[in-house]
Amino acid sequence: MALLDSEVWGKKLFGDGWRDSAAAHPVVEPATGGRLGSVGVATPEDVRRAAARAAEAQRAWAATSPQRRAAVLRRAGRLFTEHAAEIEDWLVREAGSVRAKAAFETQLAVGECFECAGLPTHPQGEVLTSEEARWSFARRRPAGVVSVIAPFNFPLILGLRSVAPALALGNAVLLKPDPRTAVSGGVVIARVFEEAGLPAGVLHLLPGDGEVGRAVVEAPEVRVVSFTGSTPVGRAIGEQAGRLLKRAHLELGGNNALVVLPGADVHKAASAGAFGSYLHQGQICMTTGRHIVHESLLEEYTAVLAAKAEALPVGDPAREEVALGPLIDRRQLERVHRIVTESVAAGAKVAAGGEIAGAGYRATVLTGLTTDMPAWREEIFGPVAPVIGFSTLEEAARIVEDCEYGLSVGILGDVGTAMKLADRIESGKVHINDQTVADEPNAPFGGVGASGTGSRFGGAAANIDAFTETQWLTVRPEIGDHPF
Known part of the structure; x- marks a missing residue:
């Protein structure tokens, strides 16, 4: 049996x-x-x-x-x-x-x-x-x-x-x-x-x-x-x-930040960012909810991330090979779309996705955001990657910390610079040269603040x-x- x-x-x-x-x-x-x-x-x-x-x-x-x-x-x-x-x-x-x-x-x-x-x-x-x-x-x-x-x-x-x-x-x-x-x-x-x-x-x-x-x-x-x-x-x-x-x-919950430092490998960073934002349709407390990218890489990173998002098929994982399956129910699907559309109405731009696809949602990249927009402030719990730029390490730290959550942070690029940033961040987990989603049975798991x-x-x-x-x-x- x-x-x-x-x-x-x-x-x-x-x-x-x-x-x-x-x-x-x-x-x-x-x-x-x-x-x-x-x-x-x-x-x-x-x-x-x-x-x-x-x-x-x-x-x-x-x-x-x-x-x-x-x-x-x-x-x-x-x-x-x-x-x-x-x-x-x-x-x-x-x-x-x-x-x-x-x-x-x-x-x-x-x-x-x-x-x-x-x-x-x-x-x-x-x-x-x-x-x-x-x-x-x-x-x-x-x-x-x-x-x-x-x-x-x-x-x-x-x-x-x-x-x-x-x-x-x-x-x-x-x-x-x-x-x-x-x-x-x-x-x-x-x-x-x-x-x-x-x-x-x-x-x-x-x-x-x-x-x-x-x-x-x-x-x-x-x-x-x-x-x-x-x-x-x-x-x-x-x-x-x-x-x-x-x-x-x-x-x-979490609204986790991925910081891309100057000099980082853009294609590897975008791959990490896509995984962090789109795994299980973004329905993970550790999902990468905020991409904070150095201004020298911002345009290229956004373009590469958007290309990756557009290439990810959405559908029924029981019947076809897809990268993104359905959201858990219609209520959650509509909530994700509402957050995207409200952010676009406030001035954000869709670089990829932004559409309902049957019972799922297309992998989405948003640019042109301000930190008071819903897609930046809220835990979306959907496959949405908001991207914003920074110029100095101090600014990056401020943007990371300007959030009620404190669950997981990823920092990509030079290890020495990443270590300095990590010491300034209050978070339950910090992953240097990795994205925000990680779990191992022998490792401590939890967050601070609203997490x-x-x-x-x-x-x-x-x-x-x-x-x-x-x-x-x-x-x-x-x-x-x-x-x-």
Whole structure:
């Protein structure tokens, strides 16, 4: 039987195995509008039951030996490898991914599981000095129940990068994927861990709307909330979690800058810029949203970038070889086009694209911008590359920093000059001689400002900090003497 046979998961929720849900949501192919199936939809009452069951199951899972927990993560990694073709098909059809992006995301999932398999046996604390005649330790304990709320754009990896380390460190998880990608961002993860031998009740799949999102934050058993998504929703979740005295790890939006320094190889720089702006139709928090090019290269860079944009075919990645697939839905498509047309009305010029193409949007280059135009100020989340010039390094730094977001920056050209610029920039990630989109399971991931609450994912240190609590433990050889 296929891993993702709809007879297993159709119109069902996952926790203690699969059970029928009271309601269902259609799984829609954004390229065609066709229906791919129906996924179960949770209610707030489903969340309350799942949270109580997760808290119960978590105690036994946390007491499971480190090697047994690690073995589940390793088996999950192998299952992602064995079923890669099937998973990639779902990422193409449900999320609108082109084949290369779907393969990249699936391979990231494999790496995430194997990286997290090392967490159960990683040192979980330190020995402290003490003024008393005792041993003193700071030890890490599982947080308990973790809620993971994941978006539609990289649905598999952006859910798994919290689910996998949380499970590895002995927590139970409530997973709420975006309803638009509930199979590739939810069912896939549940089925893989089910087949990998994760005990019943430790992982719960709860697709749903904002009401369900509020419930997975408010459930009293939940101690940590890991959210990836838009900045406005992240702010609301942060406020909600703060009122309830829960930790919230927020990975939010970005309007990321790519700086092209004088003397840079224009053709390589434009290739990097095109990749950064157009991968997955620009629907990535790390997408290159602002191209800041030295005035000596501005005209040539814009022309080369525009030529690359014009050469990128748009279409249905499940049925043809294309570079850009559909946007996730019509609402997002119209939003992208509105931002472009409003910027053009304000004086920007279209060097390439600027048109809706079926369910997708043509790769677009905008010039003649000012920094107050919508295409420059807003996170577009579409395949649009706004280009502006600069004359001095100080001006480039000011333009980069004149933004509420602080997720990722790329700097192309002379390394020494790039290092000086990098030291002046507040950003969660800086990539010298690379574009803005990058992710590796062992690297810290996160942003500052409106991009979130810092690096809360990736690597042992960030994951352990995110999904455990620190406990002070002391031990005396015998009961001590006290003055009372």
